Amino acid sequence: MLLAMLLVTGCGQASSDLAVIKTARSLAAERALVAKLDEEGKLRRAYAGGMQRAGVQQLLSGRNALSQPEGAAGQAIGAAAAVRDEAGALRAAALQLARIEAQRENH
Amino acid sequence: MKITELTLGILTAVGGFVDVSELVFMAQAGSRFQYALVWVIVVATVGMMVFGEMSGRVAAIAKQPVFNMMRHRLGLNLGLVTLIASLISNTITCAAEIGGVGIVLHLLTGFGLVPMAIAATFVFVATIWLLPFKWIERTYGLLGLFMVVFAVALVAIEPPWGEIVKGLVPQVPAGLSTTELLTYGYFAVAIVSAVMFPYESYFYSSGAIEEKWSEKDLGLNRLTTTVGFGLGSLLGIAILASSAQLFGPQGISPELPGTTALEAAIPFGRVGLLLALLGMLFAIAGAAIETCLSNAYSISQFFGWRWGRHLKPHQAPRFTFAWLAVFAIALAIVLTGIEPVALAEYAVVASILVLPLTYLPILLLAGDRSYMREHANGRIAKTLGWAYYALIVVAALGALPLYLLTEGGKL
Numbered sequence: 001m002l003l004a005m006l007l008v009t010g011c012g013q014a015s016s017d018l019a020v021i022k023t024a025r026s027l028a029a030e031r032a033l034v035a036k037l038d039e040e041g042k043l044r045r046a047y048a049g050g051m052q053r054a055g056v057q058q059l060l061s062g063r064n065a066l067s068q069p070e071g072a073a074g075q076a077i078g079a080a081a082a083v084r085d086e087a088g089a090l091r092a093a094a095l096q097l098a099r100i101e102a103q104r105e106n107h
Numbered sequence: 108m109k110i111t112e113l114t115l116g117i118l119t120a121v122g123g124f125v126d127v128s129e130l131v132f133m134a135q136a137g138s139r140f141q142y143a144l145v146w147v148i149v150v151a152t153v154g155m156m157v158f159g160e161m162s163g164r165v166a167a168i169a170k171q172p173v174f175n176m177m178r179h180r181l182g183l184n185l186g187l188v189t190l191i192a193s194l195i196s197n198t199i200t201c202a203a204e205i206g207g208v209g210i211v212l213h214l215l216t217g218f219g220l221v222p223m224a225i226a227a228t229f230v231f232v233a234t235i236w237l238l239p240f241k242w243i244e245r246t247y248g249l250l251g252l253f254m255v256v257f258a259v260a261l262v263a264i265e266p267p268w269g270e271i272v273k274g275l276v277p278q279v280p281a282g283l284s285t286t287e288l289l290t291y292g293y294f295a296v297a298i299v300s301a302v303m304f305p306y307e308s309y310f311y312s313s314g315a316i317e318e319k320w321s322e323k324d325l326g327l328n329r330l331t332t333t334v335g336f337g338l339g340s341l342l343g344i345a346i347l348a349s350s351a352q353l354f355g356p357q358g359i360s361p362e363l364p365g366t367t368a369l370e371a372a373i374p375f376g377r378v379g380l381l382l383a384l385l386g387m388l389f390a391i392a393g394a395a396i397e398t399c400l401s402n403a404y405s406i407s408q409f410f411g412w413r414w415g416r417h418l419k420p421h422q423a424p425r426f427t428f429a430w431l432a433v434f435a436i437a438l439a440i441v442l443t444g445i446e447p448v449a450l451a452e453y454a455v456v457a458s459i460l461v462l463p464l465t466y467l468p469i470l471l472l473a474g475d476r477s478y479m480r481e482h483a484n485g486r487i488a489k490t491l492g493w494a495y496y497a498l499i500v501v502a503a504l505g506a507l508p509l510y511l512l513t514e515g516g517k518l
Binding site: 016018019020022023025026027029030032033034037041042043044045046047049050051054055058094098 | 214358381
């Protein structure tokens, strides 16, 4: 238990930021999938709207949880939140976040 | 034993098996680690069968509910610690379920999550107030069978069955980094906790006493816990496997509880989506009621109050106040704005810490011939019981460090 606490304290903010970025990447990809299925007429209006709103809300609160909300990761998350419900643009935002995630993991 | 009674018992167990934590963790586990955690679901389900069967048998033969035993077997102090820990973990779980119901209703109707969570809580209160125990259990359990759409959807997307079968073999995937290994460990522990939630035993054994089980119900008990829980866990495997197939390759590790419903929408469109949301709604709603009643059962049994839904609310006032208070506290937690997914994560970690204290008295009493006579644990039940006890102790020791090190499985 003590070891775990020490490791967590040692890893600090960097790993927290990575967790936020991973979550944001998934949220952007979830929004993209919802938008795609909605375009195909497979979803109900209430569902698609509710999922998109929840996705945007969580992306914005994720950005605020970053150590530097105005940094590259924060801007990418903000951009993913700003994209309207359009599958292609949301997929691109998810890919951008995946790239940032890979860079952080390789550091 | 009537066939109808047996079938209903099994179907109720199937429909009531899944809750919001399982929906979240199964889907995330599948997208993160493909089929490599299928075996954990199987192992945990067998554990739930073992302890569920024992708690039902103890209720039928010794007529002892879990918390009554706990006080006698663990002593007042340790019993009280277990009671408090259980109340906390069950209340967090209840809040996660209410939040989950609020989300599903929001996605079904378009009305706000908060009003939906409040409305759902009032419906739960009315349900418990008005319906007898058996009808509460059966209504939500049977309506939860809409969840079967997840199993049908898995068949429809034609998954790699060979890979799923390989997932039944205990394994640690090759080539994972240290962080990924820790995350794999966290998901394994979380799945064990989500499948073996302590409230399930409290509710099951208290229900057996409510329904006045006796020696003649032992067959029903065995079939409900083995066939019912077994079939229920197939739904969990279906959610995990569909997620591995549909979400993992797209970089989705479902963060929104509603995402799981897409598993049925992809092959079946709007009808699939509707069935999935209805299944989720009733399964989670059933779990909300079970967690709430479990707390009222626990506290009443521990302090020796009159309890049970077979009594009118005014005949068991402290029991009635207890479940009303649990709903009020759980709803207040939801109204603070904490995400239901975060609550589900806290619930599984809190629950796994309570599991060893929950199952020890059941294991001891089920093996005690002075209470259980010829129905005491035999060699197989004893071996399985202690093996699973060792497993949940290890899982409980690992849960908190793994949660902290992986930031709740986010790394």
